[in-house]
Amino acid sequence: MGRSPAKPVVYSVRRLVEHSGGTETIMAELTRTGVSLEDDLLEQFDRMIAKRGYKNRSEAIRDLIRESLVTEAIDRNKPVVATLSMIYDHHRPNLSNKLTEIQHHSHGNVLAATHVHLDKDNCLEVVIMKGRSGEVKHLADHMLAMRGVKHGKLVLSTTEKGLR
Numbered sequence: 001m002g003r004s005p006a007k008p009v010v011y012s013v014r015r016l017v018e019h020s021g022g023t024e025t026i027m028a029e030l031t032r033t034g035v036s037l038e039d040d041l042l043e044q045f046d047r048m049i050a051k052r053g054y055k056n057r058s059e060a061i062r063d064l065i066r067e068s069l070v071t072e073a074i075d076r077n078k079p080v081v082a083t084l085s086m087i088y089d090h091h092r093p094n095l096s097n098k099l100t101e102i103q104h105h106s107h108g109n110v111l112a113a114t115h116v117h118l119d120k121d122n123c124l125e126v127v128i129m130k131g132r133s134g135e136v137k138h139l140a141d142h143m144l145a146m147r148g149v150k151h152g153k154l155v156l157s158t159t160e161k162g163l164r
Contacts (some may be wrong), residue, residue: 035061045057045060048060069158069160070156070157070158070160073133073158073160074133074156074158075133076133077132077133077134078132078133078158078160079130079131079132079133079158079159080130080131080132080133080136080156080157080158081128081129081130081156081157081158081159082128082129082130082136082140082154082155082156082157083126083127083128083129083154083155084126084127084129084140084143084144084152084153084154084155085124085125085126085152085153085155086099086124086125086126086127086143086144086149086151086152087118087122087123087124087149087150087151087152088122088123088125088146088148088149088150089121089122089148089149089150090117090120090121090122090123091121092147092148095146095147095148095149096115096123098146099125099143099146100113102139102142102143103127103143106129106139107135108131109129109130109131109135109136109139110127110128110129110139111128111129111130112127112128113125113126113127113128114126122150127140127143133156136154136156137154137156140152140154
């Protein structure tokens with residue numbers, strides 16, 4: 001039988017939040033907890049977070065938890081925002097028109113698109129979308145599967161209220 005978890009220690013902290021109207025101080029509650037890790041795993045983690053510029057382990061762990069929560073929201077077909085980046089062959093007949101047509105018939109999932117001519121043969125298109133994760137993935141898959149699209153990547157996120 002395992003030990004019962006220690007009673008968490010809750011701290012109230014003041015945090016400065018910047019926004020378009022200036023800055024404001026908000027109160028947030030933090031709970032202190034402990035994690036047991038093997039030495040080599042912790043050393044690898046410390047190297048990784050130092051390379052990424054984290055000031056401390058707590059911030060890095062919070063980001064890992066947020067990433068897991070975003071993944072769970074995506075898996076549960078929750079509302080998401082997304083960017084789809086595609087590199088495609090500029091010379092492929094009607095490809096640009098077909099991509100635009102798909103976006104126009106996306107039932108409000110496409111918010112905006114940016115088109116860039118990279119060189120004489122390649123274009124970059126970035127499509128900003130929103131909707132339930134399943135419909136956004138389906139729309140992205142449809143565009144990425146088109147003949148002439150060389151590479152693409154869909155990045156999904158959420159603005160769920162639980163993320164802080």
